[in-house]
Amino acid sequence: MSTMNTAQRGKMVNAFDPSSATGLSKQTKALVQRRAALLGPAYRLFYSDPVEVKRAKGVLLYDSDGNEYLDAYNNVVSVGHCHPRVVEAISEQLRTVCTHTRYIQQGILDYAEELLATFGGKIEHVMFTCTGSEANDLALRIAKHHTGNKGIIITDEAYHGNSEMTAGFSPSLGTHSPLGTWVRRVPAPDSYRVPLENMGHWMADQVSAQIGDLQRRGEGLAAFIADSMFSSDGIFAHPKDLFAPVIEVVHKAGGLFIADEVQSGFGRTGEKLWGYQRHGIAPDIVTMGKPMGNGFPVAAAAISPHVVQDFGRDTRYFNTFGGNTVAIAAAQATLNVIRDEKLMENANAVGKIIRDGFADLAKTYEVIGDVRGSGLYIGVELVKDRQTKEPNSASALAIVNGLRAKRVLISATGAAANTLKIRPPLVFSESNADRLLTEAKAVLANL
Amino acid sequence: MSTMNTAQRGKMVNAFDPSSATGLSKQTKALVQRRAALLGPAYRLFYSDPVEVKRAKGVLLYDSDGNEYLDAYNNVVSVGHCHPRVVEAISEQLRTVCTHTRYIQQGILDYAEELLATFGGKIEHVMFTCTGSEANDLALRIAKHHTGNKGIIITDEAYHGNSEMTAGFSPSLGTHSPLGTWVRRVPAPDSYRVPLENMGHWMADQVSAQIGDLQRRGEGLAAFIADSMFSSDGIFAHPKDLFAPVIEVVHKAGGLFIADEVQSGFGRTGEKLWGYQRHGIAPDIVTMGKPMGNGFPVAAAAISPHVVQDFGRDTRYFNTFGGNTVAIAAAQATLNVIRDEKLMENANAVGKIIRDGFADLAKTYEVIGDVRGSGLYIGVELVKDRQTKEPNSASALAIVNGLRAKRVLISATGAAANTLKIRPPLVFSESNADRLLTEAKAVLANL
Numbered sequence: 001m002s003t004m005n006t007a008q009r010g011k012m013v014n015a016f017d018p019s020s021a022t023g024l025s026k027q028t029k030a031l032v033q034r035r036a037a038l039l040g041p042a043y044r045l046f047y048s049d050p051v052e053v054k055r056a057k058g059v060l061l062y063d064s065d066g067n068e069y070l071d072a073y074n075n076v077v078s079v080g081h082c083h084p085r086v087v088e089a090i091s092e093q094l095r096t097v098c099t100h101t102r103y104i105q106q107g108i109l110d111y112a113e114e115l116l117a118t119f120g121g122k123i124e125h126v127m128f129t130c131t132g133s134e135a136n137d138l139a140l141r142i143a144k145h146h147t148g149n150k151g152i153i154i155t156d157e158a159y160h161g162n163s164e165m166t167a168g169f170s171p172s173l174g175t176h177s178p179l180g181t182w183v184r185r186v187p188a189p190d191s192y193r194v195p196l197e198n199m200g201h202w203m204a205d206q207v208s209a210q211i212g213d214l215q216r217r218g219e220g221l222a223a224f225i226a227d228s229m230f231s232s233d234g235i236f237a238h239p240k241d242l243f244a245p246v247i248e249v250v251h252k253a254g255g256l257f258i259a260d261e262v263q264s265g266f267g268r269t270g271e272k273l274w275g276y277q278r279h280g281i282a283p284d285i286v287t288m289g290k291p292m293g294n295g296f297p298v299a300a301a302a303i304s305p306h307v308v309q310d311f312g313r314d315t316r317y318f319n320t321f322g323g324n325t326v327a328i329a330a331a332q333a334t335l336n337v338i339r340d341e342k343l344m345e346n347a348n349a350v351g352k353i354i355r356d357g358f359a360d361l362a363k364t365y366e367v368i369g370d371v372r373g374s375g376l377y378i379g380v381e382l383v384k385d386r387q388t389k390e391p392n393s394a395s396a397l398a399i400v401n402g403l404r405a406k407r408v409l410i411s412a413t414g415a416a417a418n419t420l421k422i423r424p425p426l427v428f429s430e431s432n433a434d435r436l437l438t439e440a441k442a443v444l445a446n447l
Numbered sequence: 448m449s450t451m452n453t454a455q456r457g458k459m460v461n462a463f464d465p466s467s468a469t470g471l472s473k474q475t476k477a478l479v480q481r482r483a484a485l486l487g488p489a490y491r492l493f494y495s496d497p498v499e500v501k502r503a504k505g506v507l508l509y510d511s512d513g514n515e516y517l518d519a520y521n522n523v524v525s526v527g528h529c530h531p532r533v534v535e536a537i538s539e540q541l542r543t544v545c546t547h548t549r550y551i552q553q554g555i556l557d558y559a560e561e562l563l564a565t566f567g568g569k570i571e572h573v574m575f576t577c578t579g580s581e582a583n584d585l586a587l588r589i590a591k592h593h594t595g596n597k598g599i600i601i602t603d604e605a606y607h608g609n610s611e612m613t614a615g616f617s618p619s620l621g622t623h624s625p626l627g628t629w630v631r632r633v634p635a636p637d638s639y640r641v642p643l644e645n646m647g648h649w650m651a652d653q654v655s656a657q658i659g660d661l662q663r664r665g666e667g668l669a670a671f672i673a674d675s676m677f678s679s680d681g682i683f684a685h686p687k688d689l690f691a692p693v694i695e696v697v698h699k700a701g702g703l704f705i706a707d708e709v710q711s712g713f714g715r716t717g718e719k720l721w722g723y724q725r726h727g728i729a730p731d732i733v734t735m736g737k738p739m740g741n742g743f744p745v746a747a748a749a750i751s752p753h754v755v756q757d758f759g760r761d762t763r764y765f766n767t768f769g770g771n772t773v774a775i776a777a778a779q780a781t782l783n784v785i786r787d788e789k790l791m792e793n794a795n796a797v798g799k800i801i802r803d804g805f806a807d808l809a810k811t812y813e814v815i816g817d818v819r820g821s822g823l824y825i826g827v828e829l830v831k832d833r834q835t836k837e838p839n840s841a842s843a844l845a846i847v848n849g850l851r852a853k854r855v856l857i858s859a860t861g862a863a864a865n866t867l868k869i870r871p872p873l874v875f876s877e878s879n880a881d882r883l884l885t886e887a888k889a890v891l892a893n894l
Contacts, residue, residue, distance in 0.1 A: 012763055015763075028551070031551050031553070031556070032551070034556050035551065035556060037571075038556055038559040038560060038563065038572065038573065039548075039555075039556075039559060039572060039573065039574065040571075040572030040573075040574060040750060040752065040755050040759060041755060041756060041758075041759025041760065042574065042755060042758055042759040042762070042763050042764040043548060043574070043763070043764065043765075044549065044763050044765065045549055045550070045551065046549045046550065050550065050551050051550050051551065052550065052551040052552070052553075053544055053546050053550040053551070053552060053772075054543075054544065055543045055544045056543075056544040056545075056546065061544070061546075074546065076546075076547070076767060076768075077545065077546070081544060081545070081546075082541065082542055082543070082544065082545070086541075087538070087541045087542055090537070090538070090541055091534070091537070091538040091541065094529065094533075094534045094537055094538065094742075095529055095534055096501075096502045096503075096529070097500055097501065097502045097503040097508070097528060097529065098503075098524065098528070098529070098741075098742035098743075099500050099503065099508075099521065099523075099524070099528075099742070100523070101486075101490060102491065102492055102493045103492070103493065103497065103498050103499065103500040104475070104478050104479070104482065104492065104497050104498065104499040104500070105499065105500060106478070106499075108486075109478070109481050109482060109485055109486075112485040112486060113485060116485065124484075124487075125485065125486060125487030126485065126486065126487075127486065127487060127489065127490075130577040130578050130581075130744045130768065131577050131578075131581065131766065131767060131768060131769075132767065133581070133766070134577075134578065134580070134581065134609075134610065137610045137611050138609070140611065141610075141611050141614065144611075145625075162581075162585070162764060162765065162766055163581065163584045163588075163610045163611065163612065164584050164587065164588050164591075164610065164611065164612035165610065165611035165612060167588065167762070173762050173763065174761070174762055174763070176760075176761035176762060177761060177762035178592075289767070290767055294545075295541075295545035295546070295768070295771065295773065296545075296768075296773070297577045297744035297768035297771075297774070303487060305487065308487050308488060308489060309488060311488075311489055312487060312488025312489040313488065313623075314621070314623035314624060315489070315614070315620050315621055315623060315624035316459055316462075316489050316490070316491050316620065316621070317489040317490065317609060318490075318491065318609065319578065319580070319609055320523060320578065320579065320736070320737055321523075321577065321578060321742070321743075321744035322578075324742065324744075325500075326742065326743070327744070
């Protein structure tokens, strides 16, 4: 078992730090040690007191002692833990056949058709992978092949994946995780600090400057890629007219605009099925993953035909499990539930209740600097001082761990890790929101 | 829909070619067109007359008309299509909880412990991904981080994955799929043409020469990576003393030896659980995937602790679905079945029957130049002339499609696509082998 201090180099927001752990139960301590011995030093657990999960239902998790936790964090199980329609669809398909895309299947075509109808714009093809990382990796391979360029522009604290290439443009992995020489960063649209008016042009100017630098170094621009909620930059949902000026400069430089919808897609923002649609633009590639199969590994890149033509001629794409019959059954059932249970509409309504609740708490608690988000993707930024807006990371961590002690699960995000990240399953109800707000108030009162 | 001819550039062995398709049923034609419209130009189907799969059981597949096919090709469903123990384990876990590695779970630790006990040598940690591509990508990220070098050495027609980096060292994707500038190739150990004696030293000399070139260009050696069955080079199972001299020169240059067990692992070779163990060496990293969850997306990299220490300190690894509770349930059930049903032993016995059967056919049919393999991973190489050993690609393709017409599924491999690839589920029985051999004889007689 490694004894090095990981806190400084491979930093992670809300990571369990074995070197400063106190008060763990004997059982937790034993499991943590066994885990480090078997899984090695690159894994991180959440919380100062890690949670052991045994079972789950809807928005509730249960530990090995039967304690109940309110899940206000997990966006993968977006239609709720163990949703019976998804469980049954997967089980039924497992009993029928689990095989791949080198045979003909109807299910993948039916699902592709339904999914593609949700994008509009120029998106006409969809290619299936297992993970969001694979989808982003594939999107960039296609972008590089199509443009003949190498350069990629992202926001300062972006996260886009765990493959060699996508980790190479995921600065949020920490200051010692290698970045590609072909990567340029622009500041995130920090709506709490940057004037909202003309923010799209402000952002486009930053992108233009980085395009110029990439061109000067002979890399050129392959793509600009962003998650429209800027999840790891701190969750910025507004203004909604950011991307129109950006896509213009990107296209002018011959690059592609890739919308990373791994987190913001499938109704999470409450307003539109896809986060980029809140900005009224038409990307060249849309990537998706996490909630796509409610926990089953399935992800995809949806693509404008003209950008994938050369790639399809010069090489091929096969992903052994990507879009296999069971993955498609999971994805189809999940999409059906999102539609039938009106979960996007629920995200919109319940998200507003949570944001309003935190805005109310902000009247009492000065530590809350900003409340923002869209649908059930909410950021609550904590500051030391409302005038200077100096980030308050310690309070964010204290609230996250304080809520965990009260068995409500959230996390934190942003470069300074001072923004609470609230991102529950889309089935989160009004009474779940009440419980979250009540416990948050209690934690704030005891800070 | 794209009309370009993909045959020349993005070549693939045994790919359906829409430009030369004749005699397809109306239904197949419609499905193929709809597929191209929805999934785009980078997908490939198998066979001149693609197969539509509706359901499966054991080693049998059924199309939409209820026709039965003998599956002598699919290595993913290695314990048999729809194995009830695996189906039930996945379904049960789906009903209980599907969540990730940032919470504590017992199941992943129990599985990791059991898996790690199978490697021996220096392997002590295991990290979970969703696909073999992700496992190889992660292995190389770790190798590069540990060594500080970039160079990777592979065999001529290797395939190691579909991510930007792993596709960059997968020349079998075709002559127009980009290779990394940091990639060097060595000839595969073609046991049909290269003298067997001292082949390990012959291979080590080739590797040494490429190490020298990498060092001269300032790249250095990060890793040598090989699949011990050399699947896409043409399936070479012997001699078994190849890797000892190779690992020595690799280690001397400061590089890592990575055993890609995505295809040759989990008992496929019949002799050992892991293909590299047939060569009696101890790799630094072992990657695995395809059959690990019998079709459920789960894969892993098993690692010697000292090579992952810096990586674990400087960054972290999280894979949303990798090693989630359901993936682990699938992997555990699959490993249980391999052990309980003695499938490695079955692979050894039935594989010998198939190889002996083709060796018998070779007495009559001059087109068969070589029969080779281990366990249920078998190559039958076809030649125009046994003296010159000139590859006979046309006959290989004719046999693959001839068997498909008789509803027996295999494929072909190798740089010249002239080697039949026979790689059925490990539950393939003696009577399944008889059916395969009987149909193969009929096809050979009508060539």
